[in-house]
Amino acid sequence: MASVKVLGVMSGTSLDGLDLCLVKFSGQDYLDYEILKADTVKYPTHLATLLAKGINLSSVELTQLDIDLGKYIGQAINTFLDEKIDFIASHGHTIFHQPKSGVTLQIGSGIVIHTITHYPVIYDFRTLDVALGGQGAPLVPIGDKYLFSNYVSCINFGGIANLSYQQKGQRIAFDICPVNMALNTLASELSLPFDNNGELARTGNIIPEMLDQLNQLDYYNIEGPKSLGIEWYNFNFRSIISKREYPVEDRLRTVCEHIAIQVTNVLKNVDNGKVLITGGGAYNTFLIDLIKQKGSHEFVVPTAELVEYKEALIFAFLGLLKKEGRINVLSAVTGAKLDSSSGQMVGF
Numbered sequence: 001m002a003s004v005k006v007l008g009v010m011s012g013t014s015l016d017g018l019d020l021c022l023v024k025f026s027g028q029d030y031l032d033y034e035i036l037k038a039d040t041v042k043y044p045t046h047l048a049t050l051l052a053k054g055i056n057l058s059s060v061e062l063t064q065l066d067i068d069l070g071k072y073i074g075q076a077i078n079t080f081l082d083e084k085i086d087f088i089a090s091h092g093h094t095i096f097h098q099p100k101s102g103v104t105l106q107i108g109s110g111i112v113i114h115t116i117t118h119y120p121v122i123y124d125f126r127t128l129d130v131a132l133g134g135q136g137a138p139l140v141p142i143g144d145k146y147l148f149s150n151y152v153s154c155i156n157f158g159g160i161a162n163l164s165y166q167q168k169g170q171r172i173a174f175d176i177c178p179v180n181m182a183l184n185t186l187a188s189e190l191s192l193p194f195d196n197n198g199e200l201a202r203t204g205n206i207i208p209e210m211l212d213q214l215n216q217l218d219y220y221n222i223e224g225p226k227s228l229g230i231e232w233y234n235f236n237f238r239s240i241i242s243k244r245e246y247p248v249e250d251r252l253r254t255v256c257e258h259i260a261i262q263v264t265n266v267l268k269n270v271d272n273g274k275v276l277i278t279g280g281g282a283y284n285t286f287l288i289d290l291i292k293q294k295g296s297h298e299f300v301v302p303t304a305e306l307v308e309y310k311e312a313l314i315f316a317f318l319g320l321l322k323k324e325g326r327i328n329v330l331s332a333v334t335g336a337k338l339d340s341s342s343g344q345m346v347g348f
Contacts, residue, residue: 004030005085007119008309008316009073011093011108012158015051016180016280017042018073020080021312025320031146033317036083038309041076054095054107055230062095062107069093070109074116087120087348088113089319091311097126097136097229104136111346120347122319127342129329134336137227138162141173141333142321143314151300152273156311157281160228161263164333165270172269173333175228177220177262178237179281182255186241189248198286204253213240214258220265225335260290267295274298278310319343 003026010019017040024034043051050057050065057065073090090113092106110123126136141164144154153165159181164173180194187195195201217236219226241251267275275297281287282301292299301307321328322343329342 004320005036006316006320007077007081007085007088008312008314008319009077009088009090010312010315011091012311015043015048016040018076019309019312020077021309021316022085023313023316025317030320033147033313035305035309035313038305038312039080040308047072051093066107066109067112069107070112071116073108074113077113077117085119087122087319087323088117089316090121090123091125091315092123094229097227098231099130099135099227102130104130110344114347120345122322122343122345124344125318125342128340129334129336129342132336132338132340134331134334135225135227136334138164138173138175138333139318139329140164140311140314141171142328142330143317145171147314147317148276151276153267153270154276155263157277157279158311161259161281163266167269170332171330174226176266177259178228178233179259181233182237182241183252183284185238186248186252186255195252195284198256198284200249201252201256202286204247204249206257207246207250207254210240210243210246210251210254211257215261220262225333256287256290259287260294263291264294267297270297272297274300277301278307282307
């Protein structure tokens, strides 16, 4: 079977930058993959600022930002690529995610990306699932199921932690809790982009009342498909951790404890075995040590390339499945009425 080269493009909620991952898929059902090249392009300050406050922009401003981000992504792709590819799969950047209201929005115009790069583009992977009554998230589990089946579970520590695992022949997946979204917010109070290796948190002390407030949030009692967004974080989580009468180090320590507790709680339903950990939070050695102390699984932090680009890799895979007309969003994961082959296509 011939190979296919797909560029996966991902912008996460933590606003670390634009992830670009060029992948060659081959073999039976294209389940063999090789990362040919990957990079993260940091957003210019003005663009990162606009994305951070996107939820508060007017419709006109948001439409302009959709176009401007599409231009930025297209130009970044042209700079990144040094060989021909088959197509681009772009997740875009999530501005709104309110699936209960039937609303989800990822900006970074796929049409603009296509006009700038001259490559076919698949984008807007969430809207169809939300229209079918699903959460529109998480989308990565189908990649976990087929590309990383040798792990009992996969956890990604990005702006939000999410996991997926196989149970009785069905893929189970959901968002666990905020991670870098919260930790980076606190680090920014000290004019730092993040807490390197969790060193600040390591020096702090747990704030019992704050930990109790976080652990008692209603989200953790919800069963079944569920997902988190910036709106939930701002309204429910951020107000708790932003109490400046407590030192930043203590709040970081408390949030790390909270994350470790929530991760340990959800892993109680997962068979013993190897758990793959990826995402920027995998570099927070203090957080990972806490999780290892509380849990009974074997936690595997892979190569830096996979830690940083697994989600972009899987969005390339989602694009490939869409191109092939195969299912790429699982209703068992999202709660939709049925499985779907999601994504808009332009330039094919």
